[in-house]
Amino acid sequence: MTSTSSTQQPAPSPPKSNKLPEAGRTPAAGGQDDRPWYADAVIYQVDPNLFVDSNADGRGDLVGLTQRLEHIRELGATCLWILPFYETPYHDGGYDVSDHRKVDPRFGTVGDFENLVRRAHELGLRVVIELVVQHTSDQHRWFQEARRDPSSPYRDYYVWADEPEESDVEPIFPGVEDSVWEWDDVAGQYYRHVFYSHEPDLDLSKDVVRREVADIADFWLERGVDGFRLDAVPTIMERTRAADPTDDGLWWLSEFRDHLDAGRPGAAIMGEVDEWPEKYADYFGDNRRLNLILDFWVNNHIFLALARNDAEPLVEALRQQPEPPPGARYATWLRNHDELDLERLSDEEREEVYAAFAPEEEMRIYGRGIRRRLAPMLEGDDRRIAMAHAVMLSLPGVPVLRYGDEVGQGDDLSRPERTSVRTPMQWTDGPQGGFSKSDDGLAAHLITDGEFDYRRRNVVDQAREADSLLDRLRDLVHARRAVPEAVNRAYHPVDVGVPGVLAMRHDGDGTSVLMLVNLTPDKVVARAPEFSLDGAQEILVDPASKGSGRDGDGLALAGYGYRWIRVGV
Structure with missing residues (x-):
């Protein structure tokens, strides 16, 4: 095989202006078509509360995130997905929104957000934000006015009942919430909450609420965002279905899509379904x-x-x-x-x-x-963590990376519920892991013991090490982006005679790429007789498999190894 690995190439140079392609389109390799920008994206999900603290208050913020955008770009991501930063009591990681048009002071200002988007675009990164409209915080002005005054226009924004109503709707968090109905003494009625009791459901069966959602989206589109991650889509559809059962309530997604296209063609909607x-x-x-x-x-x-x-x-x-x-x-x-x-x-x-x-x-x-988190599930074995990412990156579709997984961050099971997987980003082995200069405590405790101690796993140390997990994942992401065949969706699983090997064939214009990933700890030989290996070009290979290649008519893979090659058919 001839090695033409793309993994040694530097990250793409940032554009000279922040003007991204018109109408949300991205030229494909060779300029042959104009796929929507998200079709070949690599998304990086970040929690602004836990990424970088710029003002030493112990909490991450938008200024800190802006300062570390180069890390995200260098990893190979092309899109930033930011978890909620709206005004909030912060009882549910910011998903309990008390004002959709304000940035919570703990994260900064709307101006800070606009600077973040501007800088991201300068670096060639798209920006997707959360659209949390299935519910609000019970501290939202809408709910407070609704509960105080039965004649308030905001009373229609929520779902009320004199007695709990029987339905197929069940609590999202069983064992934490026993019912979707909560009595409110001030309102003198029950209100519905599919999530926590402090998150009353918005009633999207009402026209006025759907208009509010469109206006919220417009507010953030005007500030440059490239799309939204729509939270809890099937639960939203339960309310739109109550207004009109046509298309099982999915008509609203078409309506919302048309609204976005009218104002910002190409803005993406990524749905949690x-x-x-x-x-x-x-x-x-x-x-x-x-x-x-x-x-x-x-x-x-x-x-x-x-x-x-x-x-x-x-x-x-x-x-x-x-x-x-x-x-x-x-x-x-993955996670x-x-x-x-x-x-x-x-x-x-x-x-x-x-x-x-x-x-x-x-x-x-x-x-x-x-x-x-992923790394503890895989026992902190960097080979397995890289292999799992190779699996994801071998699949058709848009890969989503999570902050901290690039260095194998751990979890904190002493934290309640889902917050166990929400710990500060580990940047250095210095004080507070480089996350903050605060002396008064952090938004969440750093991991300070065992395999996942921030002094053992952090960005700076791994950036210095050849074949570190960070190095491997960077190679994987950049290699994936250098394989246009992988985004064409002309793919076929291939039988290579080894059940423990995932083999995906991605076809392009006269070319095919074979992506092999060994899910087992044992060395194997994968054979694909439908391919000619003569003149095959190696795109990427894991460190342990580098010393081997052809094995007769097959390809050798180390335990948890991976190999991507461009082949003849």
């Missing part, structure tokens, strides 16, 4: 509804495959998914800011994943998921 795969096509709506669907189905089966050291569960899950319409994509990820929700697995499959990655009860949550 924890549903069965047969429903995905309706949520895409011929790319006239959601542009990106966060793919819980594949996410669940990635972990089932990892638990079994067998690629078949993942391959079968891909076969069962509907093809997204042209221009739309699935967004794939995010919530629990690893395993509801798309059978009871028996879920127990397999529990046994592999959450053997102790304190590691599990809500009777359905795991509250651990």
Whole structure:
């Protein structure tokens, strides 16, 4: 094989202005088409509260995030997904919004946000923010006025009842909330809350509420954002369905899509859709509804495959998914800011994943998921962590990286519920891990013991080490971006004779790329007789597999190794 690895190339130079391509389009390799910008994106999810503290108050902020955008760009990401920074009592990580048009003072100002977007665009990074409109905080002015005055126009913004009503709606957090109804003494009625009792549900069956949502989106589009991650989409649809059952309530996504296109063509909607795969096509709506669907189905089966050291569960899950319409994509990820929700697995499959990655009860949550970060689940083994990312990056769709996973950050199981996976970014081995200069405590405790101690795992140290986890993930992301075939969605799983190897073939114009990932700890030889290896070009190989290559008519892979090659057919 001839080595033409792209992983040694520097990150793309930043554009000379902050003007990104018109109408949200991005020229493809060679300028042959104008795919929407998100079609070949690599997304980096960041919690502004936990990334960088610029003013020594112990909490991360937008100025600090702006100061570290180069790290995100150098990792190879092309899009920044920012968790909530709106005004909030902060009882639910900022998802309890008390004003959608204000930046909470702990994070900075609207001007700080505008500077962040401007700088991100200068570096070629798109910006996607959370649109949290299924509920508000009970401290929101709308709710406070609604509860005090039955004749207030805001009374219609929420869901009220004289007595708890029977429905199919159940608490999102079983074991924490026993009911979706909460009595309010001031209002003299019950209000509904699918999430926490301090987060009353907005009633999107009402025209006035849907107009508010459109106005909120406009406010942030005017400040330069490139799209939204729409929280809790199926729950929102329950209310729009109550207004009009047409298309199962999904008509509102089309309405909202049209509204965005009228003001900012190309603005993306990435939806949190924890549903069965047969429903995905309706949520895409011929790319006239959601542009990106966060793919819980594949996410669940990635972990089932990892638990079994067998690629078949993942391959079968891909076969069962509907093809997204042209221009739309699935967004794939390993871990995010919530629990690893395993509801798309059978009871028996879920127990397999529990046994592999959450053997102790304190590691599990809500009777359905795991509250651990990726690195502890994989026992801090950098080979396995890199392998898991190679799996994700081998799949069709838009990959989503999570802050801290690039250095293998751990979790803090002493923290309640999902906050166990929300700890400060580990930048250095110095005081407060380089996250803050505060002497008065941090937004969350740094991890200070064991394998995941910030003095053992941090960005600065790993940046100095060849073949560190940070180095491997940077190579993986840049290699993925250098493979245009991988974003064309002309892909096929390949049988290479080894159940523990995921083999994905991505086809381009007269070219094919074969991405091999070994899910097992053992050295294997993958054979793909449909390909000619003569003259094959090596794109990327993991450090342990570098010393081997052709093995007769096959390709050798070290334990947890990966190899991407451009081949003849």
